[in-house]
Amino acid sequence: MTAHLDLNFSMKSMETDMIDMTKTYRTRDGREVRIYAVDGAGKHCVHGAYREDDEWHATAWTSYGDHSYSHDKKLIEVKPRIKRTMWVNVYDGIECLHKTAESAKMGRIMGNGGCLACVKIEIDCEEGEGL
Numbered sequence: 001m002t003a004h005l006d007l008n009f010s011m012k013s014m015e016t017d018m019i020d021m022t023k024t025y026r027t028r029d030g031r032e033v034r035i036y037a038v039d040g041a042g043k044h045c046v047h048g049a050y051r052e053d054d055e056w057h058a059t060a061w062t063s064y065g066d067h068s069y070s071h072d073k074k075l076i077e078v079k080p081r082i083k084r085t086m087w088v089n090v091y092d093g094i095e096c097l098h099k100t101a102e103s104a105k106m107g108r109i110m111g112n113g114g115c116l117a118c119v120k121i122e123i124d125c126e127e128g129e130g131l
Contacts, residue, residue, distance in 0.1 A: 017064070017077070018038075018063045018064060019035065019038050019046045019061065019063055019064070019065050019075060020038070021035055021037075021038055023077050023078075024077070024078040025065070025075040025076060025077055025078060026075075026076055026078050027050050027067075027072060027073045027074065027075065027076065028071065028072050028073065028074045028075075028076055029072040029073070031050040031051055031052060031073075032050065032051040033048055033049070033050050033051075033075060034048050034049050034050075034056065035047075035048040036048050036049070038063065040060065043062055044060035044061060044062055044068055045060070045062070045063055046060060046061040046062065046063060046065070046075075047059075047060050048060075048061070050073060059073065061073075061074075061075055079126045079127040079128055080126070080127045081124065081125065081126055081127070082123060082124070082125050082126070082127060083123065083124050084099075084123050085120065085121070085122055085123070086098065086099060086120075086121045086123060087100070087101055087103070087104035087118055087119065087120055087121070088104075088118070088119045088121060089104055089107050089108055089115050089117075089118050090115065090116045090117040090118070090119060091114050091115055091116060092114065092116065101120075104118050105118075
């Protein structure tokens, strides 16, 4: 019995995230983007503009964000940033995370003095980073 493997599939069939008017995008090379419509005619049905220096340049993308002539102009979703400060009380064999410095201080007081360190952590990342 011989098994046949069909390798004639499109990478597009594997993509599921189509451009959405309710989301924010930038180009792969970091330019600001405005999306005007996602229901245009033809292959490049997403209409919008990207900012270069102080000017907006009208262009079109596919429903998956591909640009017709530049890989650098591919659309990349801009996800919300998570920014916060947290404190970690470090004990022998355990760490306790706190949202405020006051909470960390209370944790040290309630922990009967066994705290080895209190480390301030600055979190600044995109939603979903590291998942």
